[in-house]
Amino acid sequence: MRQQQDTVPVRPETKARHWVVGYIEAPTGSVPRVATRWTWRERMGAAAVRWHVGRMRYTVEPGLYAVGQPDRDSPLMATANYKLSFDHLRRALHGLAAWIMVVDTRGINVWCAAGKGTFGTREVVRRLAAVEARRLVGHATLILPQLAAPGVAAHNVQQQSGFKVVYGPVRAADLPAFLRAGLHASGAMRKVTFTLRERLAVVPVELVQRVVPAVLVMLAFFLGAGVGPHGYRLAVAQWPGIAAAVGVNFLAGMALTPALLPWLPGRAFALKGAEIGAATGSVLWAVGRYGVAEGVGVALLSVAACSFLGLMFTGCTPYTSASGVRRELRWALPLQIAGAGAGLVVWSLARWR
Numbered sequence: 001m002r003q004q005q006d007t008v009p010v011r012p013e014t015k016a017r018h019w020v021v022g023y024i025e026a027p028t029g030s031v032p033r034v035a036t037r038w039t040w041r042e043r044m045g046a047a048a049v050r051w052h053v054g055r056m057r058y059t060v061e062p063g064l065y066a067v068g069q070p071d072r073d074s075p076l077m078a079t080a081n082y083k084l085s086f087d088h089l090r091r092a093l094h095g096l097a098a099w100i101m102v103v104d105t106r107g108i109n110v111w112c113a114a115g116k117g118t119f120g121t122r123e124v125v126r127r128l129a130a131v132e133a134r135r136l137v138g139h140a141t142l143i144l145p146q147l148a149a150p151g152v153a154a155h156n157v158q159q160q161s162g163f164k165v166v167y168g169p170v171r172a173a174d175l176p177a178f179l180r181a182g183l184h185a186s187g188a189m190r191k192v193t194f195t196l197r198e199r200l201a202v203v204p205v206e207l208v209q210r211v212v213p214a215v216l217v218m219l220a221f222f223l224g225a226g227v228g229p230h231g232y233r234l235a236v237a238q239w240p241g242i243a244a245a246v247g248v249n250f251l252a253g254m255a256l257t258p259a260l261l262p263w264l265p266g267r268a269f270a271l272k273g274a275e276i277g278a279a280t281g282s283v284l285w286a287v288g289r290y291g292v293a294e295g296v297g298v299a300l301l302s303v304a305a306c307s308f309l310g311l312m313f314t315g316c317t318p319y320t321s322a323s324g325v326r327r328e329l330r331w332a333l334p335l336q337i338a339g340a341g342a343g344l345v346v347w348s349l350a351r352w353r
Contacts, residue, residue, distance in 0.1 A: 019090070024066045028132040033066045036094035042087050049084060050201065052208040058083045062104040064131040065090075068097035075179060076133060077143035077168065078124065080105040080113050092172040096179065099136060103127050111318060114151030121153045125160045133163065143168045143183070146190065147318070192318045199258040202316045207254050210309075218246040225351065245284050249302050252280045253309030258316070269320075270332035273310020277303035290350075297347025304339035307332065 018041060022033045049055045060081045067090055078101045079089045086102060093100075103123050105113035113119035128134075128142065142163040144152060147170060154165035169178050169189035178185055221242045257264070257273050264272040281302030285295040311332055314320045 019087075024069070026066070026070075027072070027135045028064070031064050031066045031099075033068075034090050034100070036067060036090050038087065038091055046084055046087070050204050052205045055205065056107055059107040060086045060102055062102045062127065064136070065100040065102060066098075067093045067100060068095070070097040070099050072136070072138035074098050074137065075143055076101060076137050076139075076141070077175075078103050078127070078148075079145060080108060080110045080119055082107050082109045082113075085109050088172045089175075092175045096176060101127055101131055101133070101142075110145045111147040111150075112315075114148045117151055119148050120151040121156045121160075124152055124157055128157075128161045128163055133161070140164055141166055141183070145172075146170045146185075147192075194261075194318055196259065199261060200255075203255050203258055206313070206316065207251075210250070210254065210312075214246060214250045218243055221246060224348065227351075241288060245288070245298065245302075248284060249277065249280055249305045250309070252276050253306035254313075257306065257310045258313055261313075261317075268328055268332065269314045270307045270311040270328055270336070273313075274303050274307035276310065277306030280306060293346055293350035297343045297345075297350055300339050300343030300346065302343075304336045304343060307339070308336045311336070 018039065019035045020032045021035045023030045024033050045058060049058050060083050062081050074097045076099045079085050081102045081104055089100060103119055104127070105118040108116060108118055110119055140163050142157070143166050146167045149167055152165065157163060157165050166183050168175060169185050170192055174189045178189060225238055225242055253273055253276060257276050260276070261272060264275050266272055278299070281299030284298050284302060288298070290298055311328065314325045314328070
């Protein structure tokens with residue numbers, strides 16, 4: 001029989017959390033009830049973190065939250081304490097009643113936290129005990145995001161907590177259909193996608209994170225370009241050309257590689273980036289009207305830079321593994337360093353002639 005829970009008003013100390021709309025008195029105590037509709041704050045916050053603004057502070061306090069008017073028969077599901085993950089989940093549950101257990105992933109999203117181990121078996125078991133899940137619900141089923149699977153050993157969770165783990169769909173938006181189907185996910189719900197839109201969505205934060213290194217590289221080349229057989233001459237440094245070359249390679253490696261990822265030959269991200277670098281270097285050689293030696297140097301530097309940036313994109317994709325990334329790093333990094341070194345030597349010697 002359904003137990004009706006009492007809702008109490010928002011407390012003064014939680015008014016800063018505008019998404020808390022009240023409290024529910026559950027068997028385990030008072031539980032915050034959260035809104036399921038986004039306001040302008042959520043939309044602004046989501047846009048800001050895409051550009052790495054306040055990204056590491058965009059978190060939710062780990063613990064238990066309620067959606068709607070849940071009771072002991074309502075589903076219990078877990079998510080990361082990265083607020084964007086939490087926001088997508090609560091929005092998907094509009095019109096439903098459920099318990100949300102927020103795991104302490106140190107502000108990291110579900111998939112990345114599972115890979116890093118912060119969304120892992122130990123934390124899930126610990127959090128189940130902390131929220132007194134056995135008193136909270138009359139069943140023993142915990143719904144986890146499918147992308148948490150790499151970090152959670154479901155059989156260990158059941159042995160240690162008594163809760164059976166059921167993996168939900170990849171996308172939070174499919175949860176209502178998943179719940180209606182009796183916790184059964186269709187093939188489409190299980191499919192991990194990485195469409196052009198999804199690939200480009202992660203580009204802004206990657207760009208912002210690497211702007212400072214790109215500017216430092218630009219300044220280093222500018223300072224080095226003025227050095228010649230007659231000492232340092234600012235007039236020969238060619239700042240516009242250097243800025244353009246570094247900027248073009250930066251944008252090509254960070255934006256073109258993700259955009260063209262499915263169509264670039266090869267499986268290795270370093271190779272895909274190198275292909276973009278080869279094209280970029282060729283364009284710079286033609287447009288910059290470099291001599292043969294200087295053009296070869298620019299091309300080698302472009303290949304090395306874009307290959308490295310492509311390799312860095314592995315952490316943004318849903319179909320790379322930690323072991324695969326380590327293997328690629330072992331062979332790709334030495335080649336990238338060698339290519340950059342060779343390009344720098346050839347470019348420098350050409351400017352000394």
